[in-house]
Amino acid sequence: MKRRSLPYLLIAPAVIFLVVLFFIPLVQTIALAFETKSGLGIGNFARMADDLNFHDSLVNTFRFVGLAVPLQLAAAMGMAMMLRHLGRGRDLVLWIWTIPLGLSDLAAGLVWLALLNDRGYLASLLYALGVVSEPQSWLTYETPIALFVAVVIAEFWRATAIVVVILVAGLQLVPKEFGEAASVFGASPWRIFTRVTLPLMKPSIQSALILRTVLAFEAFAVVIAIGGRNFPVLVSEAYTWQNFNQEPSVAAAYAVVVMVLSLAATVLWLKLLRTPEEQRA
Amino acid sequence: MKRRSVLALSGALLAGALAANPARAADLIFTSGALAPVTEAQKMRTVILKDFKSPVTFLPDEPPAMLTRLRAEVEGKARVSSLVGGNDGDLAVLAASGALVPIDDVAQQLASRGFAPDLMTMGKLGTDKQLYIPWMQATYFMVANKKALPYLPAGADINALTFEQLRQWGEAVQKATGKRLVGFPAGPNGLMHRFFQGFLLPSYTGGVVSTFKSADAEKAWTEFAALWKTVTPNSTSINFMQESLLSDDVWIGFDHVARLLGALEKRPDDFVAFPAPAGPKGRGWMPVVVGLGVLKDAPDPAGAKALIGYLTQDSTQLITAREVGFFPTVKATLPPDLSPGLKMAVAAIQGTGAAKDSLAAMLPGGLGPKGGEFNKVFIDTFQRVVLRNEPAHDVLARQAEVLQRIMTEANAPCWKPDPVGAGACQVK
Numbered sequence: 001m002k003r004r005s006l007p008y009l010l011i012a013p014a015v016i017f018l019v020v021l022f023f024i025p026l027v028q029t030i031a032l033a034f035e036t037k038s039g040l041g042i043g044n045f046a047r048m049a050d051d052l053n054f055h056d057s058l059v060n061t062f063r064f065v066g067l068a069v070p071l072q073l074a075a076a077m078g079m080a081m082m083l084r085h086l087g088r089g090r091d092l093v094l095w096i097w098t099i100p101l102g103l104s105d106l107a108a109g110l111v112w113l114a115l116l117n118d119r120g121y122l123a124s125l126l127y128a129l130g131v132v133s134e135p136q137s138w139l140t141y142e143t144p145i146a147l148f149v150a151v152v153i154a155e156f157w158r159a160t161a162i163v164v165v166i167l168v169a170g171l172q173l174v175p176k177e178f179g180e181a182a183s184v185f186g187a188s189p190w191r192i193f194t195r196v197t198l199p200l201m202k203p204s205i206q207s208a209l210i211l212r213t214v215l216a217f218e219a220f221a222v223v224i225a226i227g228g229r230n231f232p233v234l235v236s237e238a239y240t241w242q243n244f245n246q247e248p249s250v251a252a253a254y255a256v257v258v259m260v261l262s263l264a265a266t267v268l269w270l271k272l273l274r275t276p277e278e279q280r281a
Numbered sequence: 282m283k284r285r286s287v288l289a290l291s292g293a294l295l296a297g298a299l300a301a302n303p304a305r306a307a308d309l310i311f312t313s314g315a316l317a318p319v320t321e322a323q324k325m326r327t328v329i330l331k332d333f334k335s336p337v338t339f340l341p342d343e344p345p346a347m348l349t350r351l352r353a354e355v356e357g358k359a360r361v362s363s364l365v366g367g368n369d370g371d372l373a374v375l376a377a378s379g380a381l382v383p384i385d386d387v388a389q390q391l392a393s394r395g396f397a398p399d400l401m402t403m404g405k406l407g408t409d410k411q412l413y414i415p416w417m418q419a420t421y422f423m424v425a426n427k428k429a430l431p432y433l434p435a436g437a438d439i440n441a442l443t444f445e446q447l448r449q450w451g452e453a454v455q456k457a458t459g460k461r462l463v464g465f466p467a468g469p470n471g472l473m474h475r476f477f478q479g480f481l482l483p484s485y486t487g488g489v490v491s492t493f494k495s496a497d498a499e500k501a502w503t504e505f506a507a508l509w510k511t512v513t514p515n516s517t518s519i520n521f522m523q524e525s526l527l528s529d530d531v532w533i534g535f536d537h538v539a540r541l542l543g544a545l546e547k548r549p550d551d552f553v554a555f556p557a558p559a560g561p562k563g564r565g566w567m568p569v570v571v572g573l574g575v576l577k578d579a580p581d582p583a584g585a586k587a588l589i590g591y592l593t594q595d596s597t598q599l600i601t602a603r604e605v606g607f608f609p610t611v612k613a614t615l616p617p618d619l620s621p622g623l624k625m626a627v628a629a630i631q632g633t634g635a636a637k638d639s640l641a642a643m644l645p646g647g648l649g650p651k652g653g654e655f656n657k658v659f660i661d662t663f664q665r666v667v668l669r670n671e672p673a674h675d676v677l678a679r680q681a682e683v684l685q686r687i688m689t690e691a692n693a694p695c696w697k698p699d700p701v702g703a704g705a706c707q708v709k
Contacts, residue, residue, distance in 0.1 A: 052661050052664060052665065118515065118530075119528065119530075134459070134460070137513075137514055137515060139518070140514035140515055140517065140518070141514065141517050141668055142514045143514075224469075228468060228469050228517065228518050229467075229468070229469045229517055229518075230517055230518070240469075242345075242349075243345045243346070243349075244345060244469070244653055244656070244657070245653040245654050245656075245657050246345065246348065246374070246650055246652065246653035246654070247653065247654060
């Protein structure tokens with residue numbers, strides 16, 4: 001009896017934690033989103049979709065995810081491969097690369113704001129070098145492209161490290177012998193990478209993509225620090241509706257949209273990058 | 282034996298943790314939506330509340346967060362706060378949800394303090410019961426860097442500017458410096474909506490809600506869009522004008538006194554303060570009232586009432602004016618030894634109220650929880666007409682529908698300068 005209940009006892013804390021802090025709020029949020037004065041309905045979603053900033057925030061979110069995630073994956077892949085060929089100093093390089101992971105989102109956003117705003121370090125440097133004749137504003141509603149690029153750069157700097165860590169771990173599981181065998185048969189390094197390494201990395205690429213896509217859909221602190229109201233995304237609109245407009249139900253509708261998008265992205269990556277049963281380790 | 286000592290140890294640890302909690306259970310908890318900036322909160326704790334007879338924990342927060350916190354206290358049935366301070370609109374939200382208790386006894390007891398009668402009426406929030414006691418008041422005005430003064434349009438009196446002259450001034454500064462140096466606090470935490478509700482629209486239309494889509498309102502928005510061409514594009518990130526004034530990003534800026542005072546205090550010789558401009562219908566301006574209310578089921582209602590008495594006595598009101606730049610609601614003469622910055626602020630505020638064409642526009646009232654949405658109507662109109670250059674006529678027609686829905690749902694009667702009457706305020 002005691003032995004049979006032991007596993008349940010051991011997972012109980014985690015289950016209670018998840019139920020109390022994730023599952024119950026999730027159900028409450030969904031209920032709130034569909035609750036209107038005249039019973040259940042999609043009234044809150046209609047108000048959300050009718051709002052001035054909904055279209056912008058949706059487009060901005062997709063642009064952001066669509067640019068930041070592939071960039072991060074490509075860069076992280078390159079960084080992981082570089083690490084593989086480093087002998088001494090590998091740990092030091094990895095350690096330096098992962099420093100941004102230790103920083104809070106908001107702090108990272110503020111650091112980039114200090115660098116990029118019109119009196120920031122970059123503007124001052126360009127001014128001192130005589131490249132620009134007076135401080136330039138890049139982060140305003142009049143310069144949407146520069147603003148977008150700045151947000152992507154900040155997010156790229158902040159969150160690429162997590163992809164690197166996952167890919168490095170995945171790469172360590174790929175035996176070097178496979179590459180050596182391919183090279184004996186005359187395969188070029190690029191061919192080895194695309195035909196041997198990359199397919200074997202599929203499971204870790206999948207994990208990295210799921211994690212990054214979901215987190216990019218939820219991007220908030222970096223975006224709000226740099227873009228403020230000039231660059232609305234779905235999560236910042238949820239914040240605005242809750243905090244400034246004092247309408248928790250429309251905020252909940254936004255939260256549900258973000259959740260659905262995240263789930264859809266996860267399913268998409270699971271299907272697209274499926275590793276067949278017989279290939280699993 | 283062993284188990285018991287473990288128990289005793291964890292009990293001691295728990296007690297220690299509880300005692301270390303900054304909001305000690307024995308203190309009177311004063312939650313506030315006013316004086317949230319760190320420096321102001323610090324002055325509140327170390328100077329203003331210092332001489333009250335018992336310890337007070339002052340918990341200030343930005344108004345939306347303050348409302349969310351109090352809602353959590355009510356819904357979580359964990360009443361902690363006894364006294365709440367906030368501006369008229371936020372206290373109206375609390376009163377609408379039944380979170381404030383009537384305090385007519387306090388009003389009677391403090392009658393000899395000489396509160397301004399119209400402020401006391403506002404404290405009833407449209408009911409026949411006193412729901413809050415006016416604590417401090419303030420308003421908005423403009424501050425200019427002295428470097429901008431040479432570009433004032435010919436014949437313009439800085440203390441009696443019109444919107445037309447402000448535009449010409451901004452243009453002249455832009456022509457001379459190549460930079461747009463007029464500023465408005467249109468950032469996410471800025472108070473831009475109050476500019477539309479209390480200054481621009483009353484000045485052009487003589488109303489706010491009833492005249493929302495009138496031809497006068499169209500003119501107001503169109504001319505403001507023209508003025509905006511001289512406004513720094515950083516305005517949509519400005520929350521506190523004093524920072525932009527001090528960094529020279531803005532030479533001519535509009536904001537709430539509490540968000541300008543920092544610049545006036547720090548460099549009084551570099552700035553001038555003056556009333557906001559006037560339009561065809563007068564010099565619209567919005568008096569701001571911050572009130573004190575006692576929360577329902579408060580842990581310490583008697584302490585809360587005593588603290589109201591303390592905060593509204595002459596000496597505390599004067600200290601409050603000196604320390605945080607909010608002005609007395611009771612009859613108290615300001616001392617002559619005010620700092621130069623504060624003196625400028627007082628002169629600008631008094632100049633606004635005493636102007637010949639002065640047109641006071643009250644804070645939106647009776648909207649209850651719809652206050653946030655009401656503000657959004659003005660910010661959305663601003664975004665569409667001014668930032669995205671959509672035609673004012675169409676935008677106003679569309680936003681007027683939203684505004685009417687909000688007024689009808691809240692069943693909020695008009696407030697001054699709209700014609701005051703019974704029933705939900707109507708957009709004409």
